[in-house]
Structure formats: structure tokens, C-alpha cells
Amino acid sequence: MKLKFWGVRGSIPSPGSDTVKYGGNTLCLELRFHNSERLIIIDAGSGMRALGDNMISQNPQNGQMKAEIFLTHTHLDHILGLPFFAPIYNSRTNLKIYGPVTCEEAPLKEVIGGQFSYRYFPVRENELEATIEYVDLKEGSYDLGDGIQLTAKYLNHPLLSLGYRIEYCGKIICTAYDTEPFYNVFSTDSADPSYDELLASEGDSAAREENQRMEEFFNGADLLIHDGQYTMAEYECGKKGWGHSPIEYIVDAARRASVKRLAICHHDPLRSDLQIDELSEMYCSREFSGNMETFFAREGMQVEIS
Amino acid sequence: MSTTVIKVLETCNDPRASANDLQRIISLDPILTARVLKLINSAYYSLGVPITSLARAIVMLGVNTVKNLALSFAILENLKSNGSFSVFSSEEFWTHSLCVGVIAKSLAAVKGNTPQGLEAFFVAGLLHDLGKIPLNRQLPEEYHRAWETAGKNQDTLRHSEIKFLGIDHCTVGCLIAKKWRLGTTLVETLSHHHNPDDSSEVDRDFVFIVSLANQFANHLSIGSAGDCVIDNQLIEYLNGKIGVEWTILHELGETVLNEIEKAKIFLEIAQKG
Numbered sequence: 001m002k003l004k005f006w007g008v009r010g011s012i013p014s015p016g017s018d019t020v021k022y023g024g025n026t027l028c029l030e031l032r033f034h035n036s037e038r039l040i041i042i043d044a045g046s047g048m049r050a051l052g053d054n055m056i057s058q059n060p061q062n063g064q065m066k067a068e069i070f071l072t073h074t075h076l077d078h079i080l081g082l083p084f085f086a087p088i089y090n091s092r093t094n095l096k097i098y099g100p101v102t103c104e105e106a107p108l109k110e111v112i113g114g115q116f117s118y119r120y121f122p123v124r125e126n127e128l129e130a131t132i133e134y135v136d137l138k139e140g141s142y143d144l145g146d147g148i149q150l151t152a153k154y155l156n157h158p159l160l161s162l163g164y165r166i167e168y169c170g171k172i173i174c175t176a177y178d179t180e181p182f183y184n185v186f187s188t189d190s191a192d193p194s195y196d197e198l199l200a201s202e203g204d205s206a207a208r209e210e211n212q213r214m215e216e217f218f219n220g221a222d223l224l225i226h227d228g229q230y231t232m233a234e235y236e237c238g239k240k241g242w243g244h245s246p247i248e249y250i251v252d253a254a255r256r257a258s259v260k261r262l263a264i265c266h267h268d269p270l271r272s273d274l275q276i277d278e279l280s281e282m283y284c285s286r287e288f289s290g291n292m293e294t295f296f297a298r299e300g301m302q303v304e305i306s
Numbered sequence: 307m308s309t310t311v312i313k314v315l316e317t318c319n320d321p322r323a324s325a326n327d328l329q330r331i332i333s334l335d336p337i338l339t340a341r342v343l344k345l346i347n348s349a350y351y352s353l354g355v356p357i358t359s360l361a362r363a364i365v366m367l368g369v370n371t372v373k374n375l376a377l378s379f380a381i382l383e384n385l386k387s388n389g390s391f392s393v394f395s396s397e398e399f400w401t402h403s404l405c406v407g408v409i410a411k412s413l414a415a416v417k418g419n420t421p422q423g424l425e426a427f428f429v430a431g432l433l434h435d436l437g438k439i440p441l442n443r444q445l446p447e448e449y450h451r452a453w454e455t456a457g458k459n460q461d462t463l464r465h466s467e468i469k470f471l472g473i474d475h476c477t478v479g480c481l482i483a484k485k486w487r488l489g490t491t492l493v494e495t496l497s498h499h500h501n502p503d504d505s506s507e508v509d510r511d512f513v514f515i516v517s518l519a520n521q522f523a524n525h526l527s528i529g530s531a532g533d534c535v536i537d538n539q540l541i542e543y544l545n546g547k548i549g550v551e552w553t554i555l556h557e558l559g560e561t562v563l564n565e566i567e568k569a570k571i572f573l574e575i576a577q578k579g
Contacts, residue, residue, distance in 0.1 A: 158370045185325035185369055186361065194326035198421050199361050203325075206365040241369075 001168055001305045003223065004030040007047020008297040010178070010229050010244065010266035011077050018272035023299020025050070026077040027177070027266065029225070033168055034306070036146045039067045042164060042175055047299065048081030056086050064092045068144070070137075071099030072177060073161035074111045082112065083121050093130035100152075100160045101136045109134040137162060153217045155179035156210070157243035165217060171305045174218040174259075177227035177266045180235075180245045181253075182210035215257040222305045224257075225297065226250045228264035231279070247283050255292050262289070265297040314338065318373040325369050332376060333360055336403040336432045337439065341379050342372060343429070344486035356489025358426045393442055393453040394532045399435070401529025401566060407431030408565045409519035412558045416550065417515070430495045430516045433488075435531045437479030437496060445471060453532050463533045464500055476500060502544070511548075518544040522555050528562060 007025030014024040026045030032038075041051065055065055065087050072078055087093040099108045112134065116125035139162070141151045151165040156179050163176040184203035187195045218224045229244035236246075247264060254262045264283075267276060276296050284294040317323045317331045332338050339360055346363040347356050357363050364372050394402075410431035411424045419427070442449045448470050456466035467474040479496030483489075491509050495516050498505040505513040521541045524533055545551065 154366070156366075156368065158368055160367075160371065182365060185365055186329065187324060187326050192326075194324060194330070196326060198424060199326060199329060201421060202359060202361040202425060203365055206359075206362040210366060243368075 001034070001166070001171055001173055002032045002302060003173060003225075003305065004032075004051075004302045005047070005263075005265070005297045005299055006030060006051040007043075007045045007081070008265045008267060008299050008301075009045075009077075009269060010227070011269050013046040013077075013080075014269040018274070021273035021298065022267060022271075022276050022296065023047075025299055026080070027072075028081055029175070031166065031173065033146070033148065036148075037066075038144075038146055038148065040148075040166070041067050041069045043072055043078045044069060044080070044082040044085065045078050046081045046084075049084040049086075052085035052087050056090075062090070062092060064094065065090065066094045067096075069095060069097045070150075070162075070164055071097065071108075071112070072155075072163070072175065073100055073157060073159050074108075075159055075161075075178070078178075079112060079115065083115055083123065088128055088130045088132075089123075091129040091131075095130055095132045096135060097132060098135045098137045100138070100154075100162045107134065108136050151217070153214075155214075156182050158241075159243075161243070163214075163217060165221070172221045173223045173225070173305060174221040175225045176214070176218060177225065178243050179214075179227050180240070180243050181249055182207040182214070183240070211253070215253055218254070218259060219257040221257070221259045223261045223263060223303060224254055224259045225263045225265055226254065227266045228296075229266050229268045247279065251283055251289055251292075251294060254294075255290055259292055261293045261295075261303070263295055263297045263303070267296070314376050314379075318377040323373075325364055328369060328372060328376070329361055329364055332372070333428070333432070334400075334404065336400070336436065338376055338379055339429060340433055340436055340482075340486065340488070342367075342375060343488055343492075345375060347487040347489065356487060356492075358429055358489055358492060360429060361425060393446075393449055394530050398530040399438075402523055402531040403432050403435060403529070404566055405431075405523040405526070405528045405562050406434055406516065406519045408562045409522055409558055410516045412561055413515045413519060413548070413550065416554060416558075417548065426491065427512070427515060430492055430512070431519050433479075433483075433492065434495055434499045434516055434520055435475060435479070436482055437475035437477065438531060440482075441467065441471060441473075441475055441478055456532075457534050460535060462500070462535045462537075463531075514544055514547050518548060518550075522558075523562075525555075526559050526562070528566065 006028040008022060009024050009026050013026055016024065025047035027043040028045045028047030028051055029042040030051055031040040059065060097112060101108060113125045115121060116123055137152055139152055139154050144150050147168060149167040152162045155161045155163050155176060161178050163174065165172060165174045184207045186199045186203035188200045189195060227245045228247040228250055230239050230246050232246040232248040244266060251262065280296050282288065313331050317327050332342060342360060342363050343357065346367055407428040411428040414424055414427040452466040452470035453463060456463045464474045464476065476497050480493055483493040483496045491512055494505045494509040495513050498513050499517045499520055502510065502513040502517040518541065521537055524536050525541060
């Protein structure tokens with residue numbers, strides 16, 4: 001498998017002189033397979049524009065273009081690239097868009113297609129040339145054909161968000177963003193008037209078991225692409241509950257799960273290239289990551305899994 | 307608006323409301339509890355054991371998702387609820403459901419179940435009569451006749467439901483629990499709380515406890531879900547099966563009244579505030 005990062009930033013596109021090296025576009029991943037023409041795109045952040053342009057330039061004869069797009073969730077930074085994805089305006093394009101349904105139970109077609117209305121964008125959905133099929137996705141395992149197996153797992157984010165585990169020819173790529181470690185949301189302070197001993201204990205075991213399930217989900221991955229928006233100090237200083245992970249925790253979790261390579265992504269929009277370089281020096285070291293190869297994902301970076 | 311709806315709206319609209327507040331307010335409402343469990347189990351079903359604990363559902367779904375769900379649901383329910391509960395008042399139904407939940411949880415504790423497992427008993431008690439809600443709402447006239455006739459003939463409401471509607475609340479509850487993927491234990495409880503011997507062997511002890519809790523709630527006349535027959539024989543039988551004495555049941559009676567009183571005070575704070 002070959003993976004290319006077209007966008008690695010979190011929350012909002014962050015162009016500027018401070019983000020030239022790691023890139024300012026929000027998440028979009030391109031996944032290609034040896035011995036197969038299949039194209040899987042994970043997320044439709046602003047990085048998707050350049051991916052679309054590249055697909056057009058690689059297709060001078062205007063042949064058929066096919067892609068399966070797996071959205072991790074429908075927060076704006078993960079879907080805002082779709083209207084600027086050039087193949088969507090080509091009648092020879094076939095897209096299958098998968099994603100989790102929201103808690104309001106609105107179908108994906110409505111949530112994503114809703115962007116194509118005059119109040120947000122000058123092109124309406126029924127004016128799009130491409131053939132688009134929407135598939136509401138839930139947690140589970142799916143056979144995508146051609147030997148590609150996909151497992152979807154719910155993560156811990158303010159909106160239902162899916163992580164994907166893709167297995168092909170014995171190799172495994174996992175995504176786990178946007179997410180943060182599960183934690184006990186109930187009061188554990190016995191002096192708190194709302195404290196309930198049973199609830200506190202139930203919350204503790206639920207969080208512990210869910211974190212265990214998460215590690216089982218990415219266990220043995222050849223490449224794990226994980227949310228690492230914050231350092232532990234930042235996370236504990238008001239960012240808990242925002243749905244993004246502290247780097248220290250994910251390095252430990254990935255090591256426990258025998259992950260071979262860890263790509264940290266969803267960089268904070270305020271994080272400069274210089275700061276990411278400093279974080280790399282600290283967390284990607286052998287001292288911190290052991291035998292696991294850890295790196296901060298960079299826009300345009302390609303990783304070969306074979 | 308009912309006090310529960312007001313409190314749900316207040317709690318969910320308050321950004322400072324804690325997860326404890328949220329759990330408390332939802333756990334007092336059988337319909338809302340069922341909705342949250344439906345959401346989590348529809349989403350999580352494919353990967354294993356169904357979730358029957360509200361606390362676990364809140365940890366997994368997150369406080370915001372549950373708040374949004376509760377908010378939209380509370381508003382929706384309020385719109386739908388005009389003149390709904392034709393046979394029993396929603397207050398009486400709520401009190402009965404809560405009472406069965408509290409007794410089931412207390413009995414399970416007496417019988418040495420682990421603290422982590424107790425909430426499943428509470429939830430099952432709270433939801434055991436879920437099947438009555440759509441019957442009562444969709445077929446109000448027929449349901450009223452079934453209830454009235456059961457009262458006149460001193461028959462169980464369940465028998466009368468079958469006579470007048472061709473289906474009883476246990477079957478309807480079973481269908482809902484299956485459709486919402488609430489897991490086999492809740493399916494068994496909702497299906498067999500009136501005939502616990504017919505439940506599957508693996509869940510039978512669990513169903514015995516909820517069944518006894520239901521009968522004892524009727525015996526205590528705390529709340530009502532429409533049944534006027536108090537089946538002391540079944541209570542005796544279940545006491546023997548579970549291994550509890552009448553004295554223990556009567557001791558629980560006080561706990562139940564305290565719990566319901568606390569819940570009412572909790573809800574009234576919202577109305578007064």
C-alpha cells in the first residue's frame with residue numbers, strides 16, 4: 001500500500017509562513033494498492049483540492065475516475081474540500097462516499113450534500129456531474145473486495161467519529177483521528193455533592209475497557225495515523241473533552257499495541273513548523289518511542305507499506 | 307411541560323451541567339434511557355456485547371452527544387405527548403417504572419451481584435413495561451377498553467391486552483428491544499417479566515429478580531402501570547427461587563420510597579427554579 005498525506009492540519013486550514021514545512025491544509029489521505037486500481041481517500045479536508053487536481057492531471061484522456069471516500073466524521077475541517085475536488089464536476093467520475101451517521105440520524109447524503117446549497121456554495125448538489133453514492137457507515141468489518149478488508153471503529157470525539165483499519169496483503173494501516181483517550185466523565189471526588197460511588201466506579205471501568213478496545217483496534221498496525229493535536233501539558237490545561245489526543249499518551253498506547261510506525265497528525269492550527277520540529281526531536285527519539293518509528297505527518301509526504 | 311422534560315431541557319442547555327447531572331436526569335426517564343441505549347447499541351452492536359448501562363453509554367458516546375440526543379428527544383416527546391397516556395398517568399407510569407428499577411437493583415445487591423452489575427438491573431426494571439407505551443399511544447381507545455375490562459374482571463392487564471389488541475406489552479417490548487438491539491438480557495426481561503420461567507436459562511436469574519421487583523412494586527401500590535392484580539402467589543414462588551424473605555422485601559420498601567422522594571425533589575427543583 002502507498003499512502004500520501006494531502007493535508008495534515010487540524011481544525012481549520014492554516015496557511016502562512018509558519019506552516020510551510022508541515023503544511024496548512026486540513027486532513028486528506030490518498031491510499032493506493034499494488035496490483036489494484038482502487039483508490040481510497042480518507043477525509044475531504046482542504047488538502048483534497050490538490051489531490052483532485054492531481055487526479056485530473058494524471059488523466060489526460062479523460063478516462064473514468066473512481067474513488068471511495070471514507071469520512072472519519074462530518075466536522076467542517078474534514079469535509080470542506082469536497083466542493084473544490086475537481087473530479088466531482090466530471091461526468092466520468094464515480095464516487096462512493098462512506099461516513100458515520102450523526103446522532104440526529106440524518107443520512108450522510110443530507111449532511112454532506114447540504115454543503116452544495118446556494119447559502120454555502122454556488123453549485124447545487126443536483127448540478128454535480130459525478131455519480132455519487134452515499135453509504136452510512138457504522139462500527140463493523142467490511143469486505144471491500146480485491147482483498148481489501150476494512151474495520152470501522154467509533155472513536156472518542158464530541159461528534160461520532162470513525163477510525164479505520166485497512167488490511168491488504170497482510171499489511172495494516174490504521175487511522176485514529178479525531179479522538180482523545182476515553183476518561184471517566186463522572187465525578188470521583190467524594191466531597192462533590194453529586195458524587196455517586198457506583199457511577200464513579202462504572203465510569204472508571206468503562207473508560208479503561210474502551211481504551212483497551214482502542215489499542216486492540218490498532219494492534220500490530222504497520223502504520224498508525226493518530227491524532228496528536230496537543231502535548232500532555234496543553235491537554236490537561238483546558239483541552240480535555242475537546243476530542244483530541246496528547247502526544248505522550250498516543251506514543252505509549254501505540255507502543256503497547258506493537259505499532260511499527262506512528263504518524264502523528266491533526267496538528268494544532270497554532271503549531272508552527274519550528275514547534276513541530278522541536279516536538280519531533282523530543283517524541284520521535286528512540287528514548288521516547290523505542291523501536292517504533294514515530295514522525296509528525298507532513299503535507300505531501302508519501303509512505304510505502306510493503 | 308412535564309417536570310422531567312423541563313429538567314432535561316434545563317440540564318442539557320446548561321454548559322456547566324456535569325455528567326453526573328446528566329446521568330441522573332436520564333436515568334429517571336424510562337423512555338429517554340431506552341433511546342440512549344438504542345443509539346449506543348445500534349452503533350456498537352456489530353462488535354460484541356450490548357451495552358445496558360447508561361453510565362457506560364455516556365462514557366462511550368460523550369456527554370455532548372447524549373445531551374443533544376436528550377434535548378431533541380425531550381422536545382419531540384413534548385410535542386407528541388398531548389393527551390397521550392390515556393390509561394395511566396405518565397406520572398404514575400414513571401413512578402412504577404422507577405420503583406421496579408430501584409427494587410430490582412436493591413434485590414440484586416442483596417443477592418451479592420457486583421456493584422458494577424447493579425445498573426443493568428436498574429435499567430431493566432426501568433424499561434420492563436416499555437411495550438405499553440406504543441400500545442397506549444397508538445391504540446388509545448382499545449387500550450382503555452382492555453384496561454377497563456381487566457379491572458372489572460380482576461384479570462391481568464396482559465391477558466386483557468391479548469383479548470382486545472391481539473398482542474401484549476411483553477411481545478411489543480420484546481420487538482422494540484430486538485429492533486433497538488438492547489441485548490438478550492433486556493429482550494428476555496421485557497418478554498418474560500410476567501412468565502419468568504419461560505426466559506432463557508442464562509438470563510433466568512436476572513429475569514426472576516426483575517419479575518419479583520415488578521410484582522412487589524404492585525404489592526406496595528407505588529405508582530401504576532395499569533395492572534390491578536397483585537399476584538402474591540407469584541411473589542411467594544419468586545421469593546423461593548431467588549432466596550429472599552418477605553421481611554427483606556418490606557425493608558426494601560422504605561429504600562424505594564426514599565429513592566422516589568429524592569427523584570421527585572430533584573425534578574421539582576427545576577420547576578421551582
